[in-house]
Amino acid sequence: xxxxxxxxxxxxxxxxxxxxxxxxxxxxxxxxxxxxxxxxxxxxxxxxxxxxxxxxxxxxxxxxxxxxxxxxxxxxxxxxxxxxxxxxxxxxxxxxxxxxxxxxxxxxxxxxxxxxxxxxxxxxxxxxxxxxxxxxxxxxxxxxxxxxxxxxxxxxxxxxxxxxxxxxxxxxxxxxxxxxxxxxxxxxxxxxxxxxxxxxxxxxxxxxxxxxxxxxxxxxxxxxxxxxxxxxxxxxxxxxxxxxxxxxxxxxxxxxxxxxxxxxxxxxxxxxxxxxxxxxxxxxxxxxxxxxxxxxxxxxxxxxxxxxxxxxxxxxxxxxxxxxxxxxxx
Amino acid sequence: xxxxxxxxxxxxxxxxxxxxxxxxxxxxxxxxxxxxxxxxxxxxxxxxxxxxxxxxxxxxxxxxxxxxxxxxxxxxxxxxxxxxxxxxxxxxxxxxxxxxxxxxxxxxxxxxxxxxxxxxxxxxxxxxxxxxxxxxxxxxxxxxxxxxxxxxxxxxxxxxxxxxxxxxxxxxxxxxxxxxxxxxxxxxxxxxxxxxxxxxxxxxxxxxxxxxxxxxxxxxxxxxxxxxxxxxxxxxxxxxxxxxxxxxxxxxxxxxxxxxxxxxxxxxxxxxxxxxxxxxxxxxxxxxxxxxxxxxxxxxxxxxxxxxxxxxxxxxxxxxxxxxxxxxxxxxxxxxxxxxxx
Amino acid sequence: xxxxxxxxxxxxxxxxxxxxxxxxxxxxxxxxxxxxxxxxxxxxxxxxxxxxxxxxxxxxxxxxxxxxxxxxxxxxxxxxxxxxxxxxxxxxxxxxxxxxxxxxxxxxxxxxxxxxxxxxxxxxxxxxxxxxxxxxxxxxxxxxxxxxxxxxxxxxxxxxxxxxxxxxxxxxxxxxxxxxxxxxxxxxxxxxxxxxxxxxxxxxxxxxxxxxxxxxxxxxxxxxxxxxxxxxxxxxxxxxxxxxxxxxxxxxxxxxxxxxxxxxxxxxxxxxxxxxx
Numbered sequence: 001x002x003x004x005x006x007x008x009x010x011x012x013x014x015x016x017x018x019x020x021x022x023x024x025x026x027x028x029x030x031x032x033x034x035x036x037x038x039x040x041x042x043x044x045x046x047x048x049x050x051x052x053x054x055x056x057x058x059x060x061x062x063x064x065x066x067x068x069x070x071x072x073x074x075x076x077x078x079x080x081x082x083x084x085x086x087x088x089x090x091x092x093x094x095x096x097x098x099x100x101x102x103x104x105x106x107x108x109x110x111x112x113x114x115x116x117x118x119x120x121x122x123x124x125x126x127x128x129x130x131x132x133x134x135x136x137x138x139x140x141x142x143x144x145x146x147x148x149x150x151x152x153x154x155x156x157x158x159x160x161x162x163x164x165x166x167x168x169x170x171x172x173x174x175x176x177x178x179x180x181x182x183x184x185x186x187x188x189x190x191x192x193x194x195x196x197x198x199x200x201x202x203x204x205x206x207x208x209x210x211x212x213x214x215x216x217x218x219x220x221x222x223x224x225x226x227x228x229x230x231x232x233x234x235x236x237x238x239x240x241x242x243x244x245x246x247x248x249x250x251x252x253x254x255x256x257x258x259x260x261x262x263x264x265x266x267x268x269x270x271x272x273x274x275x276x277x278x279x280x281x282x283x284x285x286x287x288x289x290x291x292x293x294x295x296x297x298x299x300x301x302x303x304x305x306x307x308x309x310x311x312x313x314x315x316x317x318x319x320x321x322x323x324x325x326x327x328x329x330x
Numbered sequence: 331x332x333x334x335x336x337x338x339x340x341x342x343x344x345x346x347x348x349x350x351x352x353x354x355x356x357x358x359x360x361x362x363x364x365x366x367x368x369x370x371x372x373x374x375x376x377x378x379x380x381x382x383x384x385x386x387x388x389x390x391x392x393x394x395x396x397x398x399x400x401x402x403x404x405x406x407x408x409x410x411x412x413x414x415x416x417x418x419x420x421x422x423x424x425x426x427x428x429x430x431x432x433x434x435x436x437x438x439x440x441x442x443x444x445x446x447x448x449x450x451x452x453x454x455x456x457x458x459x460x461x462x463x464x465x466x467x468x469x470x471x472x473x474x475x476x477x478x479x480x481x482x483x484x485x486x487x488x489x490x491x492x493x494x495x496x497x498x499x500x501x502x503x504x505x506x507x508x509x510x511x512x513x514x515x516x517x518x519x520x521x522x523x524x525x526x527x528x529x530x531x532x533x534x535x536x537x538x539x540x541x542x543x544x545x546x547x548x549x550x551x552x553x554x555x556x557x558x559x560x561x562x563x564x565x566x567x568x569x570x571x572x573x574x575x576x577x578x579x580x581x582x583x584x585x586x587x588x589x590x591x592x593x594x595x596x597x598x599x600x601x602x603x604x605x606x607x608x609x610x611x612x613x614x615x616x617x618x619x620x621x622x623x624x625x626x627x628x629x630x631x632x633x634x635x636x637x638x639x640x641x642x643x644x645x646x647x648x649x650x651x652x653x654x655x656x657x658x659x660x661x662x663x664x665x666x667x668x669x670x671x672x
Numbered sequence: 673x674x675x676x677x678x679x680x681x682x683x684x685x686x687x688x689x690x691x692x693x694x695x696x697x698x699x700x701x702x703x704x705x706x707x708x709x710x711x712x713x714x715x716x717x718x719x720x721x722x723x724x725x726x727x728x729x730x731x732x733x734x735x736x737x738x739x740x741x742x743x744x745x746x747x748x749x750x751x752x753x754x755x756x757x758x759x760x761x762x763x764x765x766x767x768x769x770x771x772x773x774x775x776x777x778x779x780x781x782x783x784x785x786x787x788x789x790x791x792x793x794x795x796x797x798x799x800x801x802x803x804x805x806x807x808x809x810x811x812x813x814x815x816x817x818x819x820x821x822x823x824x825x826x827x828x829x830x831x832x833x834x835x836x837x838x839x840x841x842x843x844x845x846x847x848x849x850x851x852x853x854x855x856x857x858x859x860x861x862x863x864x865x866x867x868x869x870x871x872x873x874x875x876x877x878x879x880x881x882x883x884x885x886x887x888x889x890x891x892x893x894x895x896x897x898x899x900x901x902x903x904x905x906x907x908x909x910x911x912x913x914x915x916x917x918x919x920x921x922x923x924x925x926x927x928x929x930x931x932x933x934x935x936x937x938x939x940x941x942x943x944x945x946x947x948x949x
Contacts, residue, residue: 032664033465033535036656039564060655065564121361125378125464128535142533143462211364213382213391213573215600217654220566233605235752242582243597245392274654276570277381278360396681398724398767405684405724405765436919441679443919549926553946580921583680583914585725592724596680599914599922607922609912610751612885614925614948624924632927 001132001152003109004176006054009080012106012175013052014045016078022104023075026065028058034130035116039065041073054080056132056152059113061268063088064223070102077103082110083179084163086170087266087302088223093170094305095264097226107171109179112152112160117278119155123148159269159282162186169303181300186267187290189283209250211277214243218254218271218281224261231256254284262288263309266302295319331520332494332505332512339492342511343368343420346504350416350454353387355380365419374421378464383576383648384426387419388449389433391573392597395445395583399591408591411444414452418504424479425469425646427457429576431480432644435637436579454500457481459527466647468536468660474644477527486520493520536645536660543667546635552627557665562622564655569600571658572625574648580606601625626662679917682722682767683710687760688742694827697794698758699734699746702768710768713737714775715802716908716936720916721745722753722767729753730772730913730931734797736804746797746829772916773935776802776880776906779812785878786814790891792864792883793822796829798908798935799882807841816841817873821849821864825857847871865890868898875899881907892939902939909935909949925949 013025025048029040035057042048062079066089069077081089086107093100114137120127123139131138131147137155138147164186166179193201219225219232231237232253244250267289271281292299296310296319334342346352347368355375356366363377365384397408430450437446457479460467469476478484482501486493494512496502505512531537572578582599585592599606601624607615615621633642649658689701702721704710713719713733722728729751735744749758757766776782787806791799806813818838822828828848839846849860849867860867864887873879879895881888888907895905911923911930918932926945928934937945 031656032650032658032660036650036658038656038661040560041563125462126530126534127465142465142530142535213569213598215569215573217566217568217570220568221654233603235605242584242599243392245586245595245597274568274570276574276652278362395678400724403761403764405767407682407684407767409678409681411678439918441677441917443680444678546927549944549946553926553948579919581914581919583728583920585722585727587725594722594724594728596920599920601921607912609910610754611910614911620948627926628921628924632924635927 001135001137002054002056002111004054006052008175009054009108010045010048010052013042013048013078016104016106017045021076022078024069024073025052025078026062026069027052027080028054028060033127034132035114035119035127041069041077055130056112056114056137057116057130059157059273061085061088061221061223061270063092064221064226066098066103067092067226070098073102075102078106079103080106080108081168081171082108083166083168084110084159084266084268086168087165087300088268089170089302090305091264091266091302092223092226094302094307095226104173105171107168107174107178109166109176112156112163114152114155115157118157119150122150122155157269157273158280159267159272164267164300170305186286189280190286190290193283193287205251206247208279209244209254210247211279212244212250212254213277214241214253215276217274217276219257221270221274222257222261223266223268223270224264225257254279254281258284258288261285263292263299263311264301265289266300295324331515331517332508333491333515333519334494334508334512336487336490336492338511339374340371342492342508343372344370345508345511346418346420349507350418352418352420354420368420378460378462378467379423379426379646379648381648381652382574383429383646384419384422385429385433385576385579387417387453388430388446389437389579389581389598392595393445394593394595396594397591398594411448414448416452416454418454418456420456421458421485422455422479422481423458423460423646424474424476425467425644426576427455427479427481428469428472428474428644429646430455432577432633432640432642433579435633435640454483454504455481456483456485456501456504459484459486459523461487461523461527463527463530463534464647465535466650467534468539468645468647470531470534470537471539471541471645472641472643476531477524486523488519488523491519495520539660539663541630541641541663544630544634544641544663545639546631548631549627549635552631552666553623555666558623559619561657561662561665562619565602565618565622565657566654567602567604567618567621568654569598569602570652570654571649572600572602573598574652576646576648577629577642577644578625601628626659626666629659630663679769680915682720682728682769685710685721685766685768687764687766688762690760690762693746693829693831694822696749697746697827697829698749699744699830700757700760701742701744702766703742705765709740709743711771713743713771715778715805716773716776716798717771718773718916718931718935719743719745719768719770720772720913721757723756724767726756727753728767728914730916732798732801732908732935733771734800736801736808738805738808746794746800748794770916772931774933776908776936778802778805782806782878783812784814786876787816788873788877788879789816789818789820790864790868790879790881790883791818791820792887793827794829795881795883795887796820797882799880800830802880803838807838807844810841810843814843815877816844817847817871817877818844819847819849819864819868819871821851821862821867823851824854825850863887863890865894869894873898875901875904877904879905881905902943905939907937907939907942909937911949 025042030053126142129140137150140147162184165181265285352368363375399406437443460476482498496505629642685702691699734746914920918929923930
């Protein structure tokens with residue numbers, strides 16, 4: 001259950017529309033079921049009342065949409081940002097990807113979002129409704145008369161289990177109370193992979209990445225991937241590829257992408273959320289974050305606008321290449 | 331009709347695998363189901379369907395078409411095609427079986443695609459009835475019976491038994507090989523299961539979705555519908571829907587220089603990609619709205635227009651489950667086709 | 673190993689002659705290694721040419737089917753494949769497959785008609801096949817008018833053939849125009865659509881159009897103003913293509929595949945299709 005309600009958000013949006021602060025609202029639109037929510041632009045209070053939703057399935061990070069929507073929307077656009085979304089918001093501002101003046105950001109508290117796969121693992125197939133408004137999530141299926149009651153913390157998405165921050169680092173206005181940066185266990189999974197032998201590690205990633213169908217969903221959803229033309233789509237780049245034709249290409253796309261977002265990835269977890277093949281892509285990025293933290297001191301991309309990421313900031317204390325090489329040797 | 335006990339399936343698989351490669355849905359370590367080549371001990375997944383459709387068996391994501399060797403101004407063309415070997419795909423659901431009919435319409439139409447045709451000739455489909463369809467299922471919208479899947483052999487699984495019925499000569503020949511492991515039986519249990527499935531299908535949330543508003547001759551009516559813009563508003567332009575779709579079959583042809591020669595290969599392509607129709611001379615589909623519209627107009631209007639009314643959607647629900655922004659053909663049908671469509 | 677014919681596997685073609693037509697258009701003569709035509713075609717049909725390692729692309733066959741010795745392709749430099757071809761010398765092998773698409777109805781709808789060909793720039797390439805076919809079977813057709821324009825005199829395709837052959841034929845009337853005044857040019861100056869209006873053709877003709885989209889648009893307006901019906905006007909379309917056989921899925925306009933159901937369309941047929949070309 002979320003602490004803030006749908007009605008409160010609609011009321012906020014409606015008043016900002018009414019007093020002319022914003023001309024449109026980027027929000028979550030209800031789907032066919034109770035969990036298949038689509039990001040949408042709302043222009044009126046009536047549209048909001050009819051189709052706006054806020055529940056445990058509003059995981060989509062809107063920050064990247066601001067790149068295109070701020071160009072299309074006349075006047076300011078209202079965006080609701082969960083704490084984790086605000087990091088992507090700042091990172092995009094640092095990279096000058098959208099005009100801050102065209103956005104009115106409302107920070108909203110988030111109790112963590114649910115992973116529908118985990119819900120189904122408990123409640124089974126054939127979901128006809130999910131009610132997230134009570135203490136427990138009530139999941140009704142066509143196969144059982146009584147709803148299955150689920151504790152929301154049992155179905156939290158991985159990125160929410162390992163939530164790194166309940167603190168909003170960017171907003172024009174905050175609804176509810178702000179939280180704190182959390183000392184999460186998000187690097188534990190990375191440590192497990194680091195503990196593998198090189199052969200085991202290679203086999204692990206080979207297995208994961210072999211499932212890739214190169215649909216580009218990870219790249220297209222990623223707030224750090226905002227190149228106008230991706231090198232992998234550019235026929236003149238000589239690395240263009242449309243499908244993972246062999247195991248080298250399977251890995252190349254993801255490794256290059258991880259390198260390209262290193263130091264800029266805020267660990268929002270959208271890549272793993274959207275992967276149709278359930279590849280834990282966020283672990284590649286987290287490995288970079290963990291290494292950057294240990295090599296250059298703790299750094300959280302998007303924590304503030306305009307910060308110089310360690311990888312693009314030379315200091316005399318920087319690690320020597322030899323030290324990195326030795327590290328990679330074990 | 332014949333039957334065997336569920337416990338004896340490992341023996342059945344072993345018998346089938348003697349003569350042909352056998353693929354079946356198996357649960358992976360990540361809990362997700364994928365078609366996997368059978369080896370002793372691998373068990374048939376209980377899940378409803380595989381994450382990725384079965385189209386790879388006939389239309390793989392990448393395949394080599396031909397090779398070239400060049401020297402000076404000369405080119406040598408090397409036909410690298412080899413005859414397919416027999417293989418069996420076990421546990422295919424009714425929707426996915428129907429998707430092969432859709433693919434056949436494209437690849438077996440003159441001039442026949444020999445790569446696809448060869449695999450089709452050598453593939454045997456064992457189709458399994460769906461005892462537990464889920465909320466994203468809407469195969470009945472396209473006249474598909476989840477309780478009576480087509481294919482070379484149809485099977486029905488109960489708590490303890492598996493029932494077998496052959497539908498084609500290929501299927502009958504295979505079933506004969508399993509004579510020692512199966513026994514003749516009445517259709518009673520299967521009839522009961524069919525009834526139960528039919529009742530379940532009526533309870534599905536998409537049970538009333540219909541295609542009345544779509545089909546041949548609807549291009550003018552829907553092409554300029556203002557709703558396309560709103561529907562495609564958040565589309566990322568990724569290829570997820572097209573790649574998980576069992577009926578999407580657009581492909582690209584590309585050359586790969588190996589250093590020793592050139593391999594011309596084809597790979598799945600997506601009409602959602604911005605370069606899909608891009609020419610040196612221009613681009614007929616400039617925005618994502620136009621690309622999005624193309625995908626659904628193709629499935630719901632253009633394809634039926636060219637194929638005696640057959641839609642190129644089988645209601646498997648994969649796009650419903652996998653689209654990163656949860657936009658899909660059902661939402662399109664309800665929006666474009668009007669509310670009465672639901 | 674394989675019993676089936678495979679349409680996607682090409683044949684070898686040899687470039688036997690390269691003619692520089694304009695600063696960015698060259699015409700290539702292609703035969704098989706044993707010196708024959710790769711296949712028979714009808715006027716308006718296309719072929720897939722490829723340079724292994726660079727790519728494959730669709731081109732209209734610009735020579736007439738009545739030429740029994742070779743095929744010709746007039747190719748404008750505008751992408752990877754075309755750039756590579758422009759550097760090719762005689763003797764260079766390429767690959768070829770086809771023919772693809774529907775032809776112009778030269779033996780039925782066009783028979784006995786007065787024909788008005790209107791082309792702009794490299795748009796003459798697909799029409800040259802039809803024009804030379806009609807010239808070959810001259811008595812099957814009525815009066816032939818050819819309106820052809822380009823940016824400059826140097827950008828006129830097949831200029832020599834037009835002047836030396838077409839213009840000298842009985843009952844073939846060639847009307848050339850260039851966009852802007854140029855030294856050494858005493859012919860008409862102006863855009864093709866305006867020239868068509870100025871020439872003021874009678875509607876007792878079948879018109880065949882090919883050129884850049886903007887030329888097509890304004891020429892059509894002009895023809896309608898002169899009283900032409902959509903059923904009297906033909907054109908040929910261009911789309912990105914990969915397979916050439918209506919399977920790869922990218923060249924459709926509505927339910928029609930340009931590679932298979934086109935590229936030749938009559939304007940009343942195009943009216944039935946969505947405006948996406």
